Amino acid sequence: MKNKLHFNTTLGEKANLAFSALQKEKETIGYYTLPEQDISSVLAYCETIPATVESIAIIGIGGSSLGAKAVYEFLQSVENLSRKLYFFESTDPINIKSLLSKINVEKTHFLVISKSGTTVETFAIYKYILSLQPNPAFYTFITDPDSALEKYAQSIKAQILHLPDNVGGRFSVLSVVGLVPLALCRIDIKALLSGASNIKNSFFEHGYLHDTLLKKALFYAKNHAQYNINCLFAYSESLKYFCEWYVQLWGESLGKKQRSSAFHVGLTPIGLIGPKDQHSFLQLIMEGTRDKSVTFIQIEDFEDNVKIPNTTLSHLESLDTLNGLPFSKLINMQCNSVIEALLEEENIPLDTIVIPKIDAQYIGSLIFYYELLTSLVGKLIDVNTYDQPGVEAAKIILKKKLAKT
């Protein structure tokens, strides 16, 4: 994985302090230790799920589903996965029915994932699915130790897996929350973790990413009043759900009241997919308000040789320049053209990330890269990166409404 910044900033005392803060945080915040975890218990658990199970369904929302979805959707286009993964993450009745029409509840294993153990959406859906499949053997529960959900799962003698200590939902993809569903589909979770580990080591052991990550975080933090929007422009449809994962990670971690001032701060994440969004959002980046930074993600080799045929269309001979070109080359030429066009403009800070190909290792790298970047920016803009107090108010209002019905 390569990362090149097309803007500059000078590292100094602030960067040193942020780096030290992360080194210290590593001792208490759980996600930092995930790349080196022992996965034997996850793999042993997977062996307990019968081979007759064709589909895995996650009943969970937000951090309980977005990470696994990002990895699964990235890899499922190129890998021959043994099982399909489905996501029950909305109380939209039409969505629930549509998902149920795609699975056979006799051949599906359900993973009910709720850190707190009382997520309203998750239990509304679980209760409904339980009415269709009442056998506890078809369910595994992933929750915090000693939660009410764990006690319930014990009472029905279902399998239970625990979240590790101090791993928040949006930082949990490399814990059992993501690893279990992915391993059940035979995704190479060892490679996933080794990709994450590479980034972690490169950053903490002063490898090639150390300065780059610090410079990027410092630039974003210093200029966050001007560049309050961060666009992630990924040139592959397979990264669509990675963008959704990034939006949650970035938005929910950084949209906060500042610790020191209680001011409202935060950088707004936007996920874009190229070349599609060249025909949608690009105009706004090129000519709109100078409030956006842009990160491009490219896949160097799609390992696919589909070529545009050598066809000449009468009256459209100008398009013969496309002939013989592999689509994988065209999509990267499109990306490079947009990058060059943006570099001609002023005040659009941009950087590029290139991963060699679509595989488990590189999505692991991308995930850990963004987790570290989020932690750094959070530190530098002085917020608590790991809580989400702003979502409680609506939950309390909902509980009152429910109590009244």
Added chain:
Amino acid sequence: MKNKLHFNTTLGEKANLAFSALQKEKETIGYYTLPEQDISSVLAYCETIPATVESIAIIGIGGSSLGAKAVYEFLQSVENLSRKLYFFESTDPINIKSLLSKINVEKTHFLVISKSGTTVETFAIYKYILSLQPNPAFYTFITDPDSALEKYAQSIKAQILHLPDNVGGRFSVLSVVGLVPLALCRIDIKALLSGASNIKNSFFEHGYLHDTLLKKALFYAKNHAQYNINCLFAYSESLKYFCEWYVQLWGESLGKKQRSSAFHVGLTPIGLIGPKDQHSFLQLIMEGTRDKSVTFIQIEDFEDNVKIPNTTLSHLESLDTLNGLPFSKLINMQCNSVIEALLEEENIPLDTIVIPKIDAQYIGSLIFYYELLTSLVGKLIDVNTYDQPGVEAAKIILKKKLAKT
């Protein structure tokens, strides 16, 4: 359709001028006349497509696909549509192969849509599909009169449909660009247009939406330096692609150099889906920088009676408040709880749109509502709403790169 603003602004001379400008613009900008068009030729065209055709595939990008996709995805969950609609809108090779694996090219009719007739992505994909299905009878071309594409289509004796005059891609969903694929799937395009017509009349004939639309546009324009981000928070998975359509419409129309000053201006659109994004983006709205306005879209009646069963889970008795509740009621309670929580905060301008149910008429209304709002805001922030000069630079660079290969 109801629209309630929870912020206020006083209408005055500026609003009058904007309204007059739109009344004048109506004479030249094509999209305003689409609700009243005669659809008999579209319906007659549809009869020429054999009943053996099971799928319709659009080869097009941006304005050529997003509108039909928004309507189709909104309705396909509830209506029993006669054909499936697919969208070839990326040069991502894996995406192209994945789409091709879903269709039978002998039972698919392809709509090649390109206003200019020379869109690179569209022709790269068309050339490839042509190598799999060389029979011109399987293709219809939608383009501007006298384009090179029209001449090509004539040369192979394929069917041709024309875009109406002065209808830009992102405003074209109610023209043949959207109506043809939708009608081929037996979507009620008459109802779609009548929904649009209702909004048009209400606005131009000083009906219930007249003041509301003007106030909203005026507020957005006056405060666009502070509130540079507009969130559309829709509480139904079926509105996911409507959000994508809105992002293109809003971003590409309003992200411009100002006519008078050449300053970079523009409001950034963000599409969100509830309740999922309560667990992702909501924290940033609640506690982050006060740079966002939010519009909620709710569906009053999902016409679906799936209920949460009357199940008590031991240790989770607190969740019994959900028992017996229809999911359609729960999702709207969630939406209302978030609205109430946001109204407690300061400096988050919000408004709500409620549509009675999922049908063609109401998506037509939503489309025209957003088209009018975009035209009004564009006028008030002094940009050319209908061009997109910023996307040309990357196209020129790509052409040079292609010429070199």
